[in-house]
Amino acid sequence: MTPLPDRLAPGSPYPLGSTFDGLGVNFAVFSAHAETMELCIFEPTGRREIRRYELPEVTDEVFHGYLPEARPGLLYGFRAHGPYRPEEGHRFNPNKLLLDPYAKKIHGQVRWTDALHSYRVGSRRGDLSFDRRDSAPAMPKAVVTTGAFDWRGDRRPNTPWSETVIYEAHPKGLTQLLEEAPVNERGTFAALSHPKVIAHLQRIGVTALELLPVHAFVQDRRLQEMGLANYWGYNTLAFFAPEGRYLAYGSGEEIRIAVRRLHAAGIEVILDVVYNHTAEGSELGPTFNFRGLDNRTYYRAVEDNPRYCVNDTGTGNTLDLSHPRVLQMVADSLRHWAESYHIDGFRFDLGVTLGRDGNNGFDPRSGFFDVLRQDPVLNQLKLISEPWDIGPGGYQLGHHPPGFAEWNDKFRDSTRRNWRGDDGQRPEFASRIAGSADLFDRRARRPWASVNFITAHDGQPLADVVSYEGKHNEANGEDNRDGHSDNNSCNWGAEGPTDDPKIQEIRDRVARSMLATLLLSLGTPMLLGGDEFGRTQHGNNNAYAQDNALSWFDWSQIESDRGHALSDFVRRLTAIRRYYPLVRAGHFLHGEVEVEPGLLDIDWFDERGEHLSDADWENAQGKALVMRRVRRCEDGRIEAVTMMMNASHEPLVFRFPPPGFARRLVIDSADPQAPERDVGDEIEVKDRAVVLVVGTEARA
Known part of the structure; x- marks a missing residue:
């Protein structure tokens, strides 16, 4: 190792983080309230601190310095000096080693010890006390990085939103x-x-792989002490660094190679990102980076008592994106993943939190939305929000600005209730499968803004939705108190696995009907990975702590006759979606446009082929619904796509509404392997089943 100099040169306040220029490394870190900032250098194992420098300059609240002759691979951290006055929101403690918020690579893991807290754990003064133990032995270190990946020849798929089919999966559990x-x-x-993974995704028609968080995260102390693990990763430590557990060889190049190969296969990569909170928890939590660098700036505090963190996220703290430097960090992180890793989009966990302007509530014109929408890199990507949090006014479905898609839980709940056979579902269900125009048709938004899903990582997989009426989260160690209690699920006669062929037949049919609803509705479909082959979590609807076979994909199940048959059904559905533009219409249909006299772009009927009257819509017992979409093709033909849905417990004969098209049945959830066939003026639809019929008629 080259001998280290006695002092740092002034360096530059930009860019933030560590930057190697071929001759040395520039270090820059923001803090509005620190008095001095120290750079700590560690030997290659990270166990011993070998040098400490005071950053010599501060410009616009950025401390900076330049270390000549330093090289990539150098391990470092910071120590911030300033007031320790928790009652004012300041928690500076130079005894605590701080991870660079802009670290692009991390060496080591958090090793839990009470020394990670800035206060004396167990003290009668609580967090007002002061802990003088050095936390460096328990802290991971930042690594200076450099190098460029050869992206020549890489082409982003840039799949249009209306043609997008999202597949949500865990980066570890998938393989x-x-x-x-x-x-x-x-x-x-x-x-x-891996070629087998890509072949599977291509076969079932996936266009975008959405991964649960891959930012470096912390394993919760409570879970480790219980013998469990933070599997999902919603506990971010560093927003620029990948999680080391997902790197076989410790290099970010693995991510770039994977993205490039997926792109070559026509598959986009979307990351689930968590910018609403960090791993430091409440005011009683540990000090890893943000709390020690500038607690008062990074975290929202209770307005009249800055000692306490605002907890709109349910995790103990809430990042304050109303501060320009915090917002800059988030935007820089997103741009880093978009440019350095060629990521195609982001799904924002608890997106409402990001759109809160301080303590003033959600605002679709907040700085976060404005920055992303005007950024020339980020505004070209797929941006998806989870439109809720636990804060005041925390449910904001449909209220995000143009350019954002939103997870639509109303689609999930309505679909589950409809196929469970609940009364009074027809009006709500119709709104959801028609693209939720009541929620999204404003400010020139399109149906794709509704990300439709029936299952997601947070909840039960589809096989469990049709097999369990209650949650079974005992393995989580919380006496089954965690997770949602109402899943809108149904076991159809037995809780969990059964050998009864009649029950299993009903379960399979309902599952296929839900999948057909998902993939044949207007909006952007998101398929939970594993639903296409019947993956189960044995009733657990909150598997966040289950890093084991309960959560991992069983590839032998995918290859079984049953798993292959279900995934083939999904393949047929996505093929229909690609082939028929009406299924994935790019504009809202309101039934106000006549394709020709008497023939509306979208229309609704009952099983008799008659228009639904107001009384029919209000009939709570009505379980049959027909949705017909119509368009004029470029060659002058009229094309109609008709979904016939029977959520009752008895088969029904459906009669086609006029006019008399030449009709062809292309999918039937009650008979998934049936070939396409021509049909006449009526068709029998089995109980709890959906069919799709395509009709054409040549007209001038």
């Missing part, structure tokens, strides 16, 4: 049991783009 991958690569990015 942990993939026997074709080398043992050391399973569960990592090195296996994510």
Whole structure:
């Protein structure tokens, strides 16, 4: 190792983080309230601090310095000096080593000890006390990085929103049991783009792979002490660095190679990102980085008592994106993943939190939305929000600005209730499968703004939705108190696995009907990975702590006759979606446009082929619904796509409404392997089933 100089040169306040220029490394870190900032250098194992420098300059609240002759691979951290006055929101403690918020690579993991807290744990003064122990031995270190990946030839798929089919999966769980991958690569990015994975995604028609968080995160102390793990990763430590557990060889190049291979296969990569909170928890939590660098700036505080964190996220703290430097960090992080890793889009966890302007509530014109919408890099990507949090006014579905899509839980709940056979579902269900125009048709938004889903990582997979009426989260160690209590699910006669063929037949049919609803409705469909082959979590609807076979993909199940048959049904549905523009219409249909006299762009009927009257819509017992979409093709033909849905417990004969098209049945959830066939003026639809019929008629 080159001998280190006695002092730092002034360096530059930009860019933030560590930057190697070929001759040395520039360090820059923001803090509005620190008095001095120290750079700590560690030997290659990270165990011993070998040098400490005071950053010599501060410009616009950015401390900076330049270390000549330093090289990539150098391990470092910061120590911030300033007031320790928790009652004022200041928690500076130079005894605590702080991870660079802009670290692009991390060495080591958090090792839990009370020394990670800035106060004396157990003290009668609580967080007003002061802890003088050095936390460095328990802290991961930032790593200076450099290098450029050769992206020449990489082409982003840029799949239009209206043609997008999202597949949500866990970066580890997807391949942990993939026997074709080398043992050391399973569960990592090195296996994510394995030919078998890509072939499966292509076969079922996926256009975008949405991954649960891949930012470096912390394993919760409570879970480790219980013998569990933070599997989902919603506990971010560093917004620029990848999670080391997902790297087989410790290099971010694995992510870039995986993205490039997925792009070559026509598959976009979307990341689930968590900018609403950090791993530091409440005011009683540990000090990893943000709390020690500038607690008062990074976190929203209770307005009349800055000692306490605002907890709109349910995790103990809330990042304050109304502060320009915090907002800059989020935008810089997003741009880093978009440019350095060629990520195609982001799904924002608890997106309402990001759109809150301080303590003033949600605002679709907040700085966060404005920055992303005007940024020339980010505004070209797919941006998806989870439109709720637990704060005041925390449910904002449909209220995000143009350019954002939103998870639509109303679609999920309505679809589940409809196919469960609940009374009074027809009006709500119709609104959801028609693209939720009541929520999204404003400010020139399109149907794709509604991300439709019936299942997601947070909840039960589809096989469990049709097999369990209650949650079974005992393995989480919380006496089954965690997770949602109402899943709008149904076991159809037995709780959990059963050998009864009649119950299993009903379950399979309902599952297929839900999948058909998802993929044949207007909006952007999101499929939970594993639903296409019947993956189960045995009733657990909150598997956040289950980093084991309960959550991992069983590839032998995918290849079984039953799993293959279900995934083939999904393949047929996505093929229909691609082939028929009406299924994925790019504009809202309101039934106000006549394709020709008497023939509306969208129309609704009952099983008799008659228009639904106001009384029919209000009939709580009505379980049959027909949605017909119509367009004029470029060659002058009229094309109609008709969904016939029977949510009752008895088969029904559906009669087609006029006019008399030449009709062809293309999918039937009650008979998934049936070939396409021509049909006449009526058709029998089995109970709890949906069919799709395509009709054409040549007209001048």
